[in-house]
Amino acid sequence: MIIRVPPADIELAFEQYARDVYGWAYRLLRRHHDAMDVVQEVFLKWQRQCAANPPEHPRGWLRRTTVNQSIDLQRRERRRNEVVSEQMRAEPVAPDSRLHLDRAALADDVAAAMGRLTEPQRDVLMAKVYDGLTFAEIAAEQGVAPSTVKTHYVRALRAMHDQLSHRWTGEDVP
Amino acid sequence: MNCHEAELRVADALGGELSDHDRRELDAHLAGCDACRDELARGEQVLGVMRTSISAPTINLQREGDRLVLSRRVHRPRFVAAMLKYAAVIGLSFLGGVALDGRMLGGSSTPPIASRGTPASVSSAPARTRSVESALVAAYQRNPRQPDLAKCMVAVLGASR
Numbered sequence: 001m002i003i004r005v006p007p008a009d010i011e012l013a014f015e016q017y018a019r020d021v022y023g024w025a026y027r028l029l030r031r032h033h034d035a036m037d038v039v040q041e042v043f044l045k046w047q048r049q050c051a052a053n054p055p056e057h058p059r060g061w062l063r064r065t066t067v068n069q070s071i072d073l074q075r076r077e078r079r080r081n082e083v084v085s086e087q088m089r090a091e092p093v094a095p096d097s098r099l100h101l102d103r104a105a106l107a108d109d110v111a112a113a114m115g116r117l118t119e120p121q122r123d124v125l126m127a128k129v130y131d132g133l134t135f136a137e138i139a140a141e142q143g144v145a146p147s148t149v150k151t152h153y154v155r156a157l158r159a160m161h162d163q164l165s166h167r168w169t170g171e172d173v174p
Numbered sequence: 175m176n177c178h179e180a181e182l183r184v185a186d187a188l189g190g191e192l193s194d195h196d197r198r199e200l201d202a203h204l205a206g207c208d209a210c211r212d213e214l215a216r217g218e219q220v221l222g223v224m225r226t227s228i229s230a231p232t233i234n235l236q237r238e239g240d241r242l243v244l245s246r247r248v249h250r251p252r253f254v255a256a257m258l259k260y261a262a263v264i265g266l267s268f269l270g271g272v273a274l275d276g277r278m279l280g281g282s283s284t285p286p287i288a289s290r291g292t293p294a295s296v297s298s299a300p301a302r303t304r305s306v307e308s309a310l311v312a313a314y315q316r317n318p319r320q321p322d323l324a325k326c327m328v329a330v331l332g333a334s335r
Contacts, residue, residue, distance in 0.1 A: 014235075014244075015235065018233075018235055018244050019233055019235060019244075022233050022244065026231065032231070032246060036244070039244065106223065110223060110224055128189055129221065129224050129225070130224075134189075134191060135185070135186075135189060135191060147182055150181075150182045150185035150186065150189075151181065151182070151185070153185045153188065153189060154181055154184055154185045154188070154213065154217065157188060157216065157217040157220045157221065158213065158216060158217070160220045160224075161216040161217070161219065161220050164220065164223065167223065168219065
């Protein structure tokens with residue numbers, strides 16, 4: 001699949017950040033075409049945002065918008081596929097495809113759990129885990145104190161653990 | 175260290191930014207605090223799931239005229255890669271053969287070793303040829319998955335004699 005973007009005003013940002021936006025979206029959605037749709041949407045939003053009020057921290061803005069867009073898309077897909085998923089669950093699954101389904105389900109669970117975090121928690125978690133930024137870098141990007149970032153990070157992980165509680169059944173950690 | 179301070183150190187630990195000094199202080203706190211110890215363990219568990227659940231594939235960003243095109247990385251078909259490799263082997267073998275041929279027949283601007291008149295060097299070219307040939311045969315026997323290189327080189331050396 002190929003995405004074409006209009007030249008000129010968003011070209012520079014696209015050149016610089018398109019791969020990152022795709023990577024963030026793919027990690028949450030696990031589907032190439034969905035991630036491409038998100039890339040397209042995010043840069044259209046970027047274009048509108050730049051016309052109105054250019055973001056002070058482009059990367060942070062793009063990450064936040066990508067995550068929100070991905071989570072919205074995932075919610076819509078989930079609602080649309082509820083009936084289909086029920087039918088699939090009723091069908092026997094071949095052993096070879098079980099691992100793939102498990103990984104897909106795990107990724108869906110992680111994305112759904114992230115969707116239930118507060119926006120600051122989600123921002124920090126994405127920036128730290130999927131973008132590899134330091135707490136100081138995230139704090140500078142968001143204009144808050146590093147201690148605030150750390151608090152969001154710990155609380156995001158705590159909330160994620162609660163959301164994914166069904167994954168820890170039978171394990172040692174509460 | 176109280177639990178509020180420990181929370182920040184737990185964040186550092188989970189974020190891979192804990193200094194040795196802070197680690198010692200945190201360890202001392204965790205030894206007597208189940209809640210903070212559980213916090214750290216839960217965080218590690220979630221991070222493990224997040225990091226292993228998915229990795230994004232590589233994509234390309236290319237310019238096509240006045241457009242930028244984002245696309246999934248296209249893998250070159252295997253047979254095209256194999257043909258390129260084969261062509262490279264033949265080309266190198268040919269060049270190697272020409273070089274050896276030139277040295278053995280005195281075709282290069284550098285005088286051949288034999289023309290310097292030292293008795294030991296008179297038979298050095300055939301010996302060298304046999305040596306290269308036997309080395310190639312030995313290489314082929316060691317690695318029969320690359321027969322083309324050996325065949326080409328043997329053919330070139332045989333033709334040059």
